[in-house]
Amino acid sequence: MTDDTDKSIVLYHYNASPYARKIVMYLALRGLPYSEVKQPVIMPRPDLQAIGVEYRRIPIMAIGKDVYCDTRIIIQKLEELFPNDKLGSTTPEGRALQKLFEIWHTEGPLFFRGVRSMPTKNFTDPAFRKDREQMTGSSWTAEDLERAKPEAHIYMRNLYNMLENLLADDRTWVLKTNRPGLIDIEASWLLMWLRGAKALPESLFSRAIFPKTFAWIERFDAVLQSARMQSPKPKQLEGATAAKQILSSSFAEGEGGVPSTDPQKLRKGDHVELYPTDSGFNNKDHGQLVSLTDQEIVISLNNGLRLHTPRSGFRVRQVDSKL
Ligand SMILES: N[C@@H](CCC(=O)N[C@@H](CS)C(=O)NCC(=O)O)C(=O)O
Structure with a gap:
């Protein structure tokens, strides 16, 4: 069976961000190749608008057409999608x-x-x-x-x-x-x-x-420091090039579903809004609900990208489909 998923990693970040540094540390220790799109330290961020993302916090990572917001889900996915020699504890x-x-x-x-x-x-x-x-x-x-x-x-x-x-x-x-x-x-x-x-x-x-x-x-x-010296240098991408690459790639992972037992009683395909509740809450993404688990929310944006966030610390709720 061939694997037609796209596993190219694109990281949107800026150097001063401690959260972004956490991901950069992780990528260096794993020696995983990635591209980066450097961001300004304050809004606006047109490079994110170019991929249809309202979420404003840094870092954001795209793997193929899947976009991950928040370091918790970013690390979880890097562990799952690149399982050889991963760093998470096994006990x-x-x-x-x-x-x-x-x-x-x-x-x-x-x-x-x-x-x-x-x-x-x-x-x-x-x-x-x-x-x-x-x-x-x-x-x-x-x-x-x-x-x-x-x-x-x-x-x-x-x-x-x-x-x-x-x-x-x-x-x-x-x-x-x-x-x-x-x-x-x-x-x-x-x-x-x-x-x-x-x-x-x-x-x-x-x-x-x-x-x-x-x-x-x-x-x-x-x-x-020694891992950084040995890892491939990240490739610098302009926002427009990154957007083109991401929008024309394939998904990195399969599409999940929405269990009928979920306490929020949302259904796959519902029009929803999605935003963090601790900070950056004024920036809300809209789309169709793709998947829900205790750990993750996935919505499909108008441009076809799938946006993933952790479940805790984020709110997803149904909105009028005309919005
Ligand atoms: N829970 C988020 C928090 C991310 C966060 O707060 N990032 C800071 C930078 S370190 C940020 O986005 N600051 C505002 C901004 O850059 O727009 C995560 O784990 O990624």
Whole structure:
């Protein structure tokens, strides 16, 4: 049987995005070839309009005609669609801990507190502040950012404390594997970003206070750097070229369905809107419902692309078909 699915990976992102860096780390550790379409740090993003996507958060990944929004679904699909030598844990406890780190960072309070731990001077551009206020629905004034820092530092200390505890027995990687796994990414990407920006004060986050965590991050960084040197360099694509390539490719995965047992009682083909509920909620995508599971929502856009999001942290609901 021939496999006519299209597995070319296109990543829409910008370098400063910690979420995008998480995916770039993953792709480097896997040595997977990909193209990238660099995005501005604020809206508008015409390259996304060119593929009919309203969702505004970064990163977004296309594989063939399937478009994945949110790092949780991006990593899940990279694991499923490229299963040889994948990074996810193979033990039940490992998978559970990996998931909990993901939830704590992405659905839980950590990411937002990580951003609040960044130096306020990094966010002085008025256009940037306005853009992020639209995206998060919260204030980004210098006074409010400063006021939020002590509380944010406590959240970050809780992460360091948790890691210091886990690494106390001198294990090299979080799940005692012989190379870093997905969990090492899930547990470190936010800290790596803060470390790169020298964001956290030495008085609260020093090598003396958290020796094991500092050593683990340095080890991981060294492995990542060497993986980056060995991986294929990402191919740079213009938005128009990427759109043409994506729109004319085939689907990366088969079409699922909508079970009659789903608590929302939606049906395949329903006209729906789809948007994240934690941030970026003003940007809503519309389309026909293709598939629903506990983990995933898939809709078909007008241009034929299929848009995938995680189920948690997103809302899908039926709208008037004339919309
Ligand atoms: N839960 C999402 C969050 C993504 C997110 O918040 N990304 C930030 C950049 S790190 C963003 O989109 N910021 C606003 C923007 O770039 O428009 C994920 O896992 O991908």
